[in-house]
Amino acid sequence: MKRISQIAPEVIELSEKCIKNNNIDPALYKKYDVKRGLRDINGNGVLTGLTEISEICSSKIVDGKEVSCDGELYYRGYNINDIVSGLNGRRYGFEETAYLLLFGELPSSENLHSFLSLLSEYRKLPTSFVRDIILKAPSSDMMNTLQRSVLTLYAYDKKANDTSIPNVLRQCLQLIALFPLFSVYGYQAYNHYYSGNSLFIHQPVANYSTAENILHCLRPDGKFTATESKILDIALILHAEHGGGNNSTFTTHVVSSSGTDTYSVVAASLGSLKGPKHGGANIKVVEMFENIKENIKNWNDEGEVRDYLSKMLDGEVFDKSGLIYGMGHAVYSISDPRANIFRSFVKKLSLEKGCDEEYTLYSMIERLAPEVISEKRKIYKGVSANVDFYSGFVYKMLGLPTELFTPIFAIARIAGWSAHRLEELINAGKIIRPSYKNVCERKDYIDIENR
Structure with missing residues (x-):
């Protein structure tokens, strides 16, 4: 009996057929105005429901126009900054x-x-x-x-x-x-x-x-x-x-x-x-930084760091994905409030753990990456560090296994x-059932003897 994880040659052959017959022309998504990922070109989500639990703000209306702003996060109407500061450093929250x-x-x-x-x-x-x-x-x-x-x-x-x-x-x-x-x-x-x-x-x-x-x-x-x-x-x-x-x-x-x-x-x-x-994004950030530390000789040399980030975006180094992990968010543009809150606590922990040099490298890349991305990419909104940028570093300093x-x-x-x-x-809503448009042409059935 074959092990469950083994892929039989027949399955590999069938997978090629699967790929061939499931490719959809990317132009059709634009033709039918499909919001891939339930988001528009600006990254705004398609409205599918109402909630009172939390709110994410990344823009404000100024003089009748929508403009980007520092990110804000509210839990049940309370600003996350107030929730954290309200603990006064004493209570667990x-x-x-x-x-x-x-x-x-x-x-x-x-x-x-x-x-x-x-x-x-x-x-x-x-x-x-x-x-x-x-x-x-x-x-x-x-x-x-x-x-x-x-x-x-x-x-x-x-x-x-x-x-x-x-x-x-x-x-x-x-x-x-x-x-x-x-x-x-x-x-x-x-x-x-x-x-x-x-x-x-x-x-x-x-x-x-x-x-x-x-x-x-x-x-x-x-x-x-x-x-x-x-x-x-x-x-x-x-x-x-x-x-x-x-x-x-x-x-x-x-x-x-x-x-x-x-x-x-x-x-x-x-x-x-x-x-x-x-949820697995913070692991990629830690892996990326390990790669950066191994390949950059002088962590304090902004030019060397910038060059390596540029190579990363060009898909030449690290995992060759063309991404700088921990940078950018589907909603936030100027800043992620969670990353802003985390930063001060991260600095304190890095001093306790003797990782202040590594923290300095994180801070430098947080500052340089948006500049490099804006030079290399056509972006529709700002790019800033998200919460995953620092969370993996924190867990590593705490000795948590990946x-x-x-x-x-x-x-x-x-x-x-x-x-x-x-x-x-x-609120007893309806069963959620979005629509998918079929783009496969209709065909006449063929008897098995004639296939």
């Missing part, structure tokens, strides 16, 4: 942010205490779940482990198909609480069975925040600094939500609109986030997905 996204209002101290207690209670996995589900079938891809764990929870839930709001909220809260454990335990299994390292499973600490528990469960000694846990908490806040139109959140709306169960919806959203064009970079994104974004799933169900 991801759980507070999750409460805001889910329930539409900032929690009081009493509300927050009750919410934290609820999440702590839901942080308990079913008996033998780690042994039977995570340890017995380790995967080299933690997003696969996350999906599998989420879908397996269906079998443990006696009300898995109940889409009433109280039940869906209960399921969402459990997933918010359990995502860190699925991710970290999945990595520990992989690290043991694939890499031969010691296996250890730490239980979460009841009064720890999500960020603290991630670091506690990941590290052999369970220890971390206040700066480390704080910047990871900020990362979770910044990744928790980003409008209803991003690929994974739109997937949440699309699949929820069919009336299916919560576990199927979240598994589908995880599949979307796993893609390198979405296998967990995208799961960390998911650990944060499950809060936003949950809010959008509830919004979709509460």
Whole structure:
């Protein structure tokens, strides 16, 4: 019997036929005014729904004209800058942010205490779940482990198909609480069975925040600094939500609109986030910087750095894709507010970790890349660093393995997905069904003897 991953010669031959008979003339997309990617030429998304959960602003109306502006991000009407600064450097804010996204209002101290207690209670996995589900079938891809764990929870839930709001909220809260454990335990299994390292499973600490528990469960000694846990908490806040139109959140709306169960919806959203064009982008940024550091002799030489970035855009170096990863965004033009917030915390962590020279290189490339891109490309809006530009660097300094970079994104974004799933169900919209125009000519049927 052939292994499942082997591609038979017959399949390779059939794939050539598949490619040949599925090529659509690119000119037809313009002819029929198809908004590829559900976006127009300026990058504006096609309006497909309404939401109160978050808002992304990249332009303003001045004297009757739309002009680009510094990016702004609002959670339930509150500016993300105010949410982060409102923590005053003392509180952990991801759980507070999750409460805001889910329930539409900032929690009081009493509300927050009750919410934290609820999440702590839901942080308990079913008996033998780690042994039977995570340890017995380790995967080299933690997003696969996350999906599998989420879908397996269906079998443990006696009300898995109940889409009433109280039940869906209960399921969402459990997933918010359990995502860190699925991710970290999945990595520990992989690290043991694939890499031969010691296996250890730490239980979460009841009064720890999500960020603290991630670091506690990941590290052999369970220890971390206040700066480390704080910047990871900020990362979770910044990744928790980003409008209803991003690929994974739109997937949440699309699949929820069919009336299916919560576990199927979240598994589908995880599949979307796993893609390198979405949640996996920060890994590409780290890989790109490793390549840059290896090939640039003097990190302080702007001319040498600029030349290498130019070669990167020309597809001559790194992965030859012609891209500078971490630069540009589908919506933001002048700036990504998440990157702006992250920058100051990144600088502080880089000093603590002795990575200040590397931070200086990041800052230089953040400044030079937009200039090089504007010289080489025809662009319709500004280009600036996005949140992925710095997040991979942060995770690397925190000692997080690259296998967990995208799961960390998911650990944060499950809060936003949950809010959008509830919004979709509460507003009872129609099943989402966009239109595709057929451009294949009609043909007369041919009997099998005459083919």
